[in-house]
Amino acid sequence: MYHKGIEGFPYFLGLRSLADIATRDDRVCVLNILGGESRTVTPTSHAFSGGNVVFGTSPGRGGQVLKTPVGDIPVFNNVREGLDAGHAFDTGVVYLPPSGVRDGVAELVRVNPGLRKIVIITEKISVHDAREIRAMAQANGIDIIGGNCLGVADSWNRVRIGGALGGDKPEESLLKGSVAIFSNSGGFTTTIAQYLGTAGWGTTTLVSSGKDVYIHYAAPDFAHAFGNDDRSKAAVLYAEPGGYYEQGIDWTKPVVACVVGRWKSKLTRAVGHAGAMAGTGDSAEDKERWFMEAFGVTGLFTPENPVVSAKGAVVTNIADIPAALTAVMALNGAAPDFAPRGDLALKPWLANDQGLRLPPELAMPAVTAPEPYAGQIAALGAQVGAVVARQNMKDKSGASVMDPKTQVTSVHGHSVLDLALEPLEATFALPLVHEIATENDRAILDVAVAAEVNLVGDPILIAADAAREAGNAPNAVMATAAAIVGPKRVERALGCTRALIGLFAHSGLRDGRDEEFDASGIVCDDATRALFLATEAEAADPRPEAMLAAIAARGGRSAFLKFLGGLGGRLSRDAILAAIATTIAWGPLMRKRISRLTAETLPWYLRLYGVMVGATIPGEHHRPGSLWGIPRDERFGQWTMADLCFLAMTGKKPTPEEALPLQMLVGLLISNGPGSISAQGAKGAVSADGPQTPTRVQINKAMVGFLTHTGYSHGGNGFEGMAFLLEQFKGTRLTDPSDPAHGLDLKAMATAFARTYRREKAQAKELGTEVRALPGVHHPVFKGKPVNHDPRERFIAEFMARQGKYNVFHAFYRELVQALHNQGASPYVFCVNVDAVIAALLLALLWKDFKSGTLTERDLETAAFTVFLYGRMIGAAAEIDDHLNRGRNMDTRTPPAACGFVV
Numbered sequence: 001m002y003h004k005g006i007e008g009f010p011y012f013l014g015l016r017s018l019a020d021i022a023t024r025d026d027r028v029c030v031l032n033i034l035g036g037e038s039r040t041v042t043p044t045s046h047a048f049s050g051g052n053v054v055f056g057t058s059p060g061r062g063g064q065v066l067k068t069p070v071g072d073i074p075v076f077n078n079v080r081e082g083l084d085a086g087h088a089f090d091t092g093v094v095y096l097p098p099s100g101v102r103d104g105v106a107e108l109v110r111v112n113p114g115l116r117k118i119v120i121i122t123e124k125i126s127v128h129d130a131r132e133i134r135a136m137a138q139a140n141g142i143d144i145i146g147g148n149c150l151g152v153a154d155s156w157n158r159v160r161i162g163g164a165l166g167g168d169k170p171e172e173s174l175l176k177g178s179v180a181i182f183s184n185s186g187g188f189t190t191t192i193a194q195y196l197g198t199a200g201w202g203t204t205t206l207v208s209s210g211k212d213v214y215i216h217y218a219a220p221d222f223a224h225a226f227g228n229d230d231r232s233k234a235a236v237l238y239a240e241p242g243g244y245y246e247q248g249i250d251w252t253k254p255v256v257a258c259v260v261g262r263w264k265s266k267l268t269r270a271v272g273h274a275g276a277m278a279g280t281g282d283s284a285e286d287k288e289r290w291f292m293e294a295f296g297v298t299g300l301f302t303p304e305n306p307v308v309s310a311k312g313a314v315v316t317n318i319a320d321i322p323a324a325l326t327a328v329m330a331l332n333g334a335a336p337d338f339a340p341r342g343d344l345a346l347k348p349w350l351a352n353d354q355g356l357r358l359p360p361e362l363a364m365p366a367v368t369a370p371e372p373y374a375g376q377i378a379a380l381g382a383q384v385g386a387v388v389a390r391q392n393m394k395d396k397s398g399a400s401v402m403d404p405k406t407q408v409t410s411v412h413g414h415s416v417l418d419l420a421l422e423p424l425e426a427t428f429a430l431p432l433v434h435e436i437a438t439e440n441d442r443a444i445l446d447v448a449v450a451a452e453v454n455l456v457g458d459p460i461l462i463a464a465d466a467a468r469e470a471g472n473a474p475n476a477v478m479a480t481a482a483a484i485v486g487p488k489r490v491e492r493a494l495g496c497t498r499a500l501i502g503l504f505a506h507s508g509l510r511d512g513r514d515e516e517f518d519a520s521g522i523v524c525d526d527a528t529r530a531l532f533l534a535t536e537a538e539a540a541d542p543r544p545e546a547m548l549a550a551i552a553a554r555g556g557r558s559a560f561l562k563f564l565g566g567l568g569g570r571l572s573r574d575a576i577l578a579a580i581a582t583t584i585a586w587g588p589l590m591r592k593r594i595s596r597l598t599a600e601t602l603p604w605y606l607r608l609y610g611v612m613v614g615a616t617i618p619g620e621h622h623r624p625g626s627l628w629g630i631p632r633d634e635r636f637g638q639w640t641m642a643d644l645c646f647l648a649m650t651g652k653k654p655t656p657e658e659a660l661p662l663q664m665l666v667g668l669l670i671s672n673g674p675g676s677i678s679a680q681g682a683k684g685a686v687s688a689d690g691p692q693t694p695t696r697v698q699i700n701k702a703m704v705g706f707l708t709h710t711g712y713s714h715g716g717n718g719f720e721g722m723a724f725l726l727e728q729f730k731g732t733r734l735t736d737p738s739d740p741a742h743g744l745d746l747k748a749m750a751t752a753f754a755r756t757y758r759r760e761k762a763q764a765k766e767l768g769t770e771v772r773a774l775p776g777v778h779h780p781v782f783k784g785k786p787v788n789h790d791p792r793e794r795f796i797a798e799f800m801a802r803q804g805k806y807n808v809f810h811a812f813y814r815e816l817v818q819a820l821h822n823q824g825a826s827p828y829v830f831c832v833n834v835d836a837v838i839a840a841l842l843l844a845l846l847w848k849d850f851k852s853g854t855l856t857e858r859d860l861e862t863a864a865f866t867v868f869l870y871g872r873m874i875g876a877a878a879e880i881d882d883h884l885n886r887g888r889n890m891d892t893r894t895p896p897a898a899c900g901f902v903v
Helices: 036-048 079-084 098-111 127-140 186-198 219-227 262-266 284-295 318-331 373-382 424-433 439-453 459-469 474-484 487-504 526-532 543-553 559-565 573-590 596-615 632-638 641-650 656-668 677-689 699-708 719-729 746-767 791-802 808-822 834-852 857-886
Strands: 028-031 053-057 073-076 091-094 117-120 143-145 152-154 159-161 176-183 203-208 234-239 255-259 312-315 400-402 409-411
Touching: 028 079, 028 098, 036 053, 036 073, 036 159, 053 079, 073 079, 079 098, 091 098, 098 117, 098 127, 127 143, 176 186, 176 219, 186 203, 186 234, 186 318, 219 234, 234 318, 255 284, 255 318, 284 312, 312 318, 400 857, 424 439, 424 573, 424 596, 424 641, 424 656, 424 857, 439 543, 439 573, 439 596, 439 632, 439 641, 459 474, 459 596, 474 596, 474 699, 474 857, 487 526, 487 559, 487 573, 487 596, 543 559, 543 573, 543 632, 559 573, 573 596, 596 641, 596 699, 596 857, 641 656, 641 834, 641 857, 656 791, 656 834, 656 857, 677 699, 677 857, 699 857, 719 808, 719 834, 719 857, 746 808, 791 834, 808 834, 834 857
Parallel strands: 028 053, 028 091, 053 073, 091 117, 117 143, 176 203, 176 234, 234 255, 255 312
Antiparallel strands: 152 159, 152 203, 400 409
């Protein structure tokens, strides 16, 4: 049966006037009332509208209620149950998923003869379902608004039906006035109302039409109801490309049309609103022309070129709507509804020019925000450092990310390829301050770590030596040492750091290196002063004076050290370590790049760095005032982190030529991403302590977690490559691996090995056994082409070539992958992977000492393992700090369903 609607329409239309769209008499039923969106929006709509929702449905939740400020809304399993309970309604609101909308509409129509309107919030309803919905509504005399809309609202009646028009506080946006709004965009419906309010224009009825392919209540329907609404003197339309709804309309009152989406004509698929992509003849430019013809204007309205007529104007920027409407209505002899409520000029509540000198038109001063925002902004301004939202961090990282294409890791946005070229100090600081350290910060970092490496007289050294003598690998030795650097060993240093941050937090200091900063207004009470000063028990420790002298000799600057120096007493080593850490962290802390927690725990990491490096040096070389024969003043005043690490592995200071490969190795080894075994060990240890209670997390234990999750397979990262190269070059007369004129036939060596390896593979296949893997050759990500490359290996090779450097071991690997292919041992020319580069660089570095007998074969393999640990402990620090700041307490166990039993 066809229901007759408004005369003159070729289809049913029951809404004669905009005043009928949302009234206080409407009774509403909400489908999926307990869904995520409805649960948030419906209570506000219900309260604003004086309690217009009679009930809602949510299958399986019948008997529950949705609480609202004006009373509970009952929930039933279906519409029939609600009607049988005596709850009559004439309007349905649909929050169902797209696949359920058609059936939901059918249910409303089938069981309720009194139904008159349906508002569909759901977006991306299929065209097939939309057609059936349209047919049901037309056959039963029901008006539908939507889909993909935010509902309707009436500022005169103070009613909202459906979605979130007017936002969380609709009374602030839905101001009574004389302008109707029809918009394809739900969010902009509210925004336009707010913009109009700034110019003194209030609203009557607001219709969010939606922009699915089917717009059930479209511009012609709105135009008819607008013409019959005595309250509405003018209208604003917001239109997007797609569809012919706006074409050929005879507007009987003034209209401002905002047409957007010129850029969408360049798209080949829909984005945003499902229907917002033009076909043929319905682009943004086409719609602009339709409106200009209807209004009798020859161009678009802009503040510089205010083209209007008494019938209307066309704009392309919603910010121009108030001015255009005021100009149009002036030609009609109408003034705004009330006094303007501000203007649309930019009024930034927050400002940060990043230290740039901007021209006056861009350097806008911040204004005081309205409450409650002003109070929130003030609280943010008083907050020191960044605050990171906590989340589940299992198998995730906010510190390191691996490029899935190149398999190259970045740490806090810095590629390990770039870090390989940075001084070691910059690399050690990056995980904790998220920035590359300055020359000043690198200098004082050298001093901080150097002061921790000599462990003479410390129980740590006894434990590390015992672990070493028991035959443990380097990771277990370092873990033994790290385990002793517990909370009480750093309690005072962390306390000093917290105190310094507290004293300077709101002092105005922006740069921790600024020794000219006036700190005279900072008051230090007796208890805090005592925290910084050395005790009688520390009188025999010569390191505080040596550290200060070394910092002065290096030209290091620190506002915090200068402040502590004015306290009039002998500073403790903990206080100096805290001042160094705070200097390094201060800039990132003030810029909110790092959290206060990160800054306050930095001394723990610095102490662990020094202790773990020191633990790799046998106890016999730790002496009062000297380490492996190098006096304290020289180490503190001149040595770099690279020098200390090289000393720990070889017992001597490197030349600049020797330090560079070590620096590159450590940079490359920083991180393999959150999925690596070592990272999982560190993150698991943090999670076990519970990062949501940071004071319980033992950073040293997390470092032990990383160390225990390394080994000969995941730890040498060159260990096996080192052993392989030693086997290949055993018995050769190689003296200088960096001399291209080495006299060895690398191609013949590689060919001989490839033939042997091919026979091994054939024999293993025949016997059904595994063939040995070749360390440094192949990578599952870099294969499939005739010749394959690991970009990290190419990066190092090209860098060394630019430096005029040669490495015979690297050259052998290049010959080897070609020979394996030539001899039929591999289908492709496999890549030389980064592990091979690590082994080649390190072996070349230590070859002369090996040939002279200073280092044994085991020493070389240990060195390969140790250099991996030096690099990865930096990456582990990044993961520990990241997990400490953003991780939730979580269960990292494998689900039982994923566990198996192996026979």
